[in-house]
Amino acid sequence: MSFPLPEPMRLALAAAADAAGRGEVPVGAVVTRGAEIVAVASNRMRAIGDPTAHAEMEAIRAALATLGTGRLDGCDLWVTLEPCAMCAGAIAHVRIDRIYYGAADAKGGAVAHGPCFFTQPTCHHRPEIYAGLGESEAAAMLKAFFAARR
Amino acid sequence: MSFPLPEPMRLALAAAADAAGRGEVPVGAVVTRGAEIVAVASNRMRAIGDPTAHAEMEAIRAALATLGTGRLDGCDLWVTLEPCAMCAGAIAHVRIDRIYYGAADAKGGAVAHGPCFFTQPTCHHRPEIYAGLGESEAAAMLKAFFAARR
Numbered sequence: 144m145s146f147p148l149p150e151p152m153r154l155a156l157a158a159a160a161d162a163a164g165r166g167e168v169p170v171g172a173v174v175t176r177g178a179e180i181v182a183v184a185s186n187r188m189r190a191i192g193d194p195t196a197h198a199e200m201e202a203i204r205a206a207l208a209t210l211g212t213g214r215l216d217g218c219d220l221w222v223t224l225e226p227c228a229m230c231a232g233a234i235a236h237v238r239i240d241r242i243y244y245g246a247a248d249a250k251g252g253a254v255a256h257g258p259c260f261f262t263q264p265t266c267h268h269r270p271e272i273y274a275g276l277g278e279s280e281a282a283a284m285l286k287a288f289f290a291a292r293r
Numbered sequence: 294m295s296f297p298l299p300e301p302m303r304l305a306l307a308a309a310a311d312a313a314g315r316g317e318v319p320v321g322a323v324v325t326r327g328a329e330i331v332a333v334a335s336n337r338m339r340a341i342g343d344p345t346a347h348a349e350m351e352a353i354r355a356a357l358a359t360l361g362t363g364r365l366d367g368c369d370l371w372v373t374l375e376p377c378a379m380c381a382g383a384i385a386h387v388r389i390d391r392i393y394y395g396a397a398d399a400k401g402g403a404v405a406h407g408p409c410f411f412t413q414p415t416c417h418h419r420p421e422i423y424a425g426l427g428e429s430e431a432a433a434m435l436k437a438f439f440a441a442r443r
Contacts, residue, residue, distance in 0.1 A: 195386055207342060233344075257413045260378055263408050267401070
């Protein structure tokens with residue numbers, strides 16, 4: 144990419160790198176409201192022994208706690224990897240306006256792969272979706288992480 | 294039904310009734326391992342201002358904290374309502390063996406409706422699924438709850 148990445152995606156990538164340093168699968172997520180950074184989080188599955196502690200879930204819960212609004216209308220989510228079904232469901236429940244994600248996840252993704260959650264007729268909230276921002280950085284980090292574990 | 298409901302589903306229904314008493318959508322969930330009750334939880338969306346605090350998520354997180362095993366292999370989940378995509382995704386992540394659910398949820402369910410998560414080719418863990426246990430009690434509770442709010 145010839146232009147700099149938007150700040151929230153740079154922060155999400157930094158959070159992913161930080162996770163890798165702690166031995167966590169490198170995924171980072173950021174919640175913004177307008178120009179405000181509301182929450183920055185990364186994978187904590189290993190740290191707390193909870194396979195549901197994905198970066199998106201952590202960022203959403205942190206943003207709800209910070210804003211105290213009970214929902215995240217007017218907020219955007221920036222995440223380095225395509226969200227899974229659990230996270231896509233959570234994104235719809237809290238009514239995130241826009242999702243920006245980096246790398247595609249053909250195996251576990253549920254936005255453009257598998258259940259394609261937001262295209263289901265029963266989906267009650269459809270955010271705008273932007274894919275590929277920071278994709279190469281995010282994918283390289285994941286590839287290096289799993290290569291080192293083989 | 295002419296035979297008594299299994300204890301875990303009776304506990305899940307009681308947790309749902311308890312939630313209704315606190316003004317929460319009445320859904321309850323229980324995690325068992327063999328004959329052991331590991332966790333009992335209900336909807337806390339309103340209590341903590343978090344639309345992701347579904348009974349299943351709460352029960353799963355409580356069970357992980359109690360067992361400290363990092364996953365829930367060998368455990369079953371009993372829930373009064375068909376899980377949504379978020380909860381179905383979480384169930385797969387923690388590798389629950391069996392799901393027993395009560396009422397069907399044609400609008401928000403993701404097991405037998407919408408994304409039919411566990412039938413997707415990308416789904417990495419498929420529990421055994423038993424539907425309809427305690428269905429009439431669970432559905433009546435939900436119906437009464439929403440009728441009172443109209």
